[in-house]
Amino acid sequence: xxxxxxxxxxxxxxxxxxxxxxxxxxxxxxxxxxxxxxxxxxxxxxxxxxxxxxxxxxxxxxxxxxxxxxxxxxxxxxxxxxxxxxxxxxxxxxxxxxxxxxxxxxxxxxxxxxxxxxxxxxxxxxxxxxxxxxxxxxxxxxxxxxxxxxxxxxxxxxxxxxxxxxxxxxxxxxxxxxxxxxxxxxxxxxxxxxxxxxxxxxxxxxxxxxxxxxxxxxxxxxxxxxxxxxxxxxxxxxxxxxxxxxxxxxxxxxxxxxxxxxxxxxxxxxxxxxxxxxxxxxxxxxxxxxxxxxxxxxxxxxxxxxxxxxxxxxxxxxxxxxxxxxxxxxxxxxxxxxxxxxxxxxxxxxxxxxxxxxxxxxxxxxxxxxxxxxxxxxxxx
Ligand code: SF4
Ligand code: FES
Numbered sequence: 185x186x187x188x189x190x191x192x193x194x195x196x197x198x199x200x201x202x203x204x205x206x207x208x209x210x211x212x213x214x215x216x217x218x219x220x221x222x223x224x225x226x227x228x229x230x231x232x233x234x235x236x237x238x239x240x241x242x243x244x245x246x247x248x249x250x251x252x253x254x255x256x257x258x259x260x261x262x263x264x265x266x267x268x269x270x271x272x273x274x275x276x277x278x279x280x281x282x283x284x285x286x287x288x289x290x291x292x293x294x295x296x297x298x299x300x301x302x303x304x305x306x307x308x309x310x311x312x313x314x315x316x317x318x319x320x321x322x323x324x325x326x327x328x329x330x331x332x333x334x335x336x337x338x339x340x341x342x343x344x345x346x347x348x349x350x351x352x353x354x355x356x357x358x359x360x361x362x363x364x365x366x367x368x369x370x371x372x373x374x375x376x377x378x379x380x381x382x383x384x385x386x387x388x389x390x391x392x393x394x395x396x397x398x399x400x401x402x403x404x405x406x407x408x409x410x411x412x413x414x415x416x417x418x419x420x421x422x423x424x425x426x427x428x429x430x431x432x433x434x435x436x437x438x439x440x441x442x443x444x445x446x447x448x449x450x451x452x453x454x455x456x457x458x459x460x461x462x463x464x465x466x467x468x469x470x471x472x473x474x475x476x477x478x479x480x481x482x483x484x485x486x487x488x489x490x491x492x493x494x495x496x497x498x499x500x501x502x503x504x505x506x507x508x509x510x511x512x513x514x515x516x517x518x519x520x521x522x523x524x525x526x527x528x529x530x531x532x533x534x535x536x537x538x539x540x541x542x543x544x545x546x547x548x549x550x551x552x553x554x555x556x557x558x559x560x561x562x563x564x565x
Contacts, residue, residue: 190471193432193480195243200250200437200448201232203260207253209279210316210546211304213343213378213385215448216252220549225441229259231461233266235438238466244436246273248300252440255282261294268295275300277341280327281320288330299331300368302341306354314347316546325362332363339366344395345385346541352395356402360410369399370415375449375504377547384544386536392417419533423494424501424517431479431503436470444469446476449504453513479503479513486515488522 205220227235236247247267254260255278267274275298276291288299303324305311311321331338340359344352352369359367371392372378372385387395399414406412418424428435428447437445442460445451451458456475470476478484482495489500500506501517509518509532510525518525 193471194434196239196436196470197244197434198246198248198436199236199239199244200248200435201235201254201263202250202252202437202439202448203232203254203257203263204440205252205549206256207251207279207547208256208281208317209253209320210548211314211343211377212316212381212544212546213345213372214547215373215376215378216547217449217451218376218380218547220252220547221440222549226257227440227442227461229262231442232259232263235442235461235466236263236266236270236272238461239436240270240272242467242470244272246275248275248277250277253279253282255287261290264291264296265294273297278302279315279317279320280324281317283327283330285330288327288334288336292334292336296336298337298339300339300341301328301331301364302343303355303358304343305348306351306358310348310351314544316544328362328364338362338364339368340364341368341370343370343372344387345372346387346391346537347385349387349391349395352398353402356398356406356410356412360406364410366411366413368413368415369395370413371395371417373415373418373449373502373505375452375508377545379452379508380545383536384541386419386533387417388537389420389534391537392420418502418505418517418519419529421519422521424498424505424519426498427502427504427517430499432470432476433480433499436466444473444476446479447504450475452504453507455507455513484514488520489516492522 204226205216206223254276264274274296276296277300280301301324303311304314308321312318342355356367374382378385399412403412432446437448438461442462443458444461445458456478458475459469459473485495485500489495501520503513505519506515506517507513509529516523518529520526
C-alpha cells in the first residue's frame with residue numbers, strides 16, 4: 185500500500201538483516217563488501233530488536249537473517265523470536281556449517297519459518313575448495329537432512345560460475361535428493377569480491393547457454409517436485425535483470441554496523457553515502473535519505489532508458505553493475521544490449537573466460553587474512 189504522506193514511494197516488503205560479516209567460509213564471490221565490518225562494530229541485540237520493531241511499523245513483512253554467517257551471532261534465537269512476535273515471516277540464510285539439531289530446533293521453536301542453505305557444488309572436494317572450508321560440504325549435507333526431518337521448508341542456494349557450472353545437473357539432482365522445495369541457481373554477480381575474482385569465475389558463453397537449456401528442461405521434468413529460480417548471467421544477457429525489483433522499491437538491507445542500503449552491494453557505489461539506524465529512524469532513511477532517493481522511479485534515467493518501453497520492467501538494470509563497469513551508477517546497466525558499453529562488457533566476459541582461471545582470492549577481514557578468532561565458530565544460544 186502506498187502511504188499518501190510519502191507520495192508514490194511504497195513501503196518496503198522485506199529486510200535483509202546482515203547480522204555479522206564473520207563467516208567460517210571464504211567464498212570468492214561473497215556479496216559482503218571487500219572491506220568487511222569487524223565483530224566490534226556489530227549492532228547489539230537491543231538495537232537489532234529496535235530495528236525489527238521499526239521495520240515492522242514501516243511495513244516490512246519478512247526478515248531474512250543473513251551475514252556473513254548469521255548463526256555466528258549468539259543472539260540469533262532471540263532475534264528470530266522477536267521477529268515472530270512481531271508477525272514477521274523469518275528466513276535464515278546460512279552456510280549451515282555451525283548448525284546442529286539442538287540449535288536448529290531452538291530456532292524452529294523460536295518461530296523460524298524457512299531456511300536457505302547455500303552449497304558451493306554437488307561434489308564435496310570442489311565445494312570445499314571453493315568455500316575455503318574443509319568438510320564444509322559434508323556438514324551441509326547433514327544439516328539438510330536435519331532440516332527436512334524437522335519439516336522446516338528448505339531452499340538450496342547455489343551460486344554458479346566457471347568452476348562448478350558443468351555440475352549444474354548434479355546440483356539440481358542433489359537439491360531433489362535433499363528434500364528441498366526450491367533451488368535458487370544464481371550466476372555470480374560481479375561486484376565486490378566477485379569482481380576481484382572475475383577471471384576465475386566467469387563462465388564461457390557456451391557454458392552459460394548450456395545452463396539455460398538445462399534449467400529449462402529440469403523445470404519441466406521436476407514440476408511439482410522442485411521449483412527452480414534462475415538468475416541469468418548478466419554479461420551474456422540481452423536485457424538486464426530488474427535488480428532488487430528496483431532501487432528503493434521493495435527491499436532494504438542493513439549491514440552489521442547498522443548502515444541501511446538499498447541493496448547488499450550498494451556500498452560498492454562510492455559516490456553514495458549511507459545513513460545508519462544508529463543516527464536516524466529507519467522510516468526517515470527509507471523515505472527521505474539521499475541514497476534511497478538517488479535512483480527511485482524513472483526521472484534519474486539517462487538515454488537509452490529514459491525513452492525505452494522496458495524502463496518500468498527492469499528499472500534500467502543494476503546500479504552497482506553500472507558503477508562497477510562505467511564508474512558511474514547513473515548510466516544504463518552495461519548488461520543491456522542497448523547500452524553503448526555493452527559490446528565492451530561482452531568483450532570483457534570473453535577475455536575473462538579464456539585461458540586458465542587464476543587462483544581464487546578468498547574473502548578475508550582486512551584483505552590480509554581473517555584472524556582465527558574472527559572466523560571461529562560461535563555457537564547459537
Ligand atoms: Fe532496460 Fe534501460 Fe536497457 Fe531499456 S535501455 S532495456 S530500460 S536497461
Ligand atoms: Fe546493487 Fe544491483 S546489486 S543495484
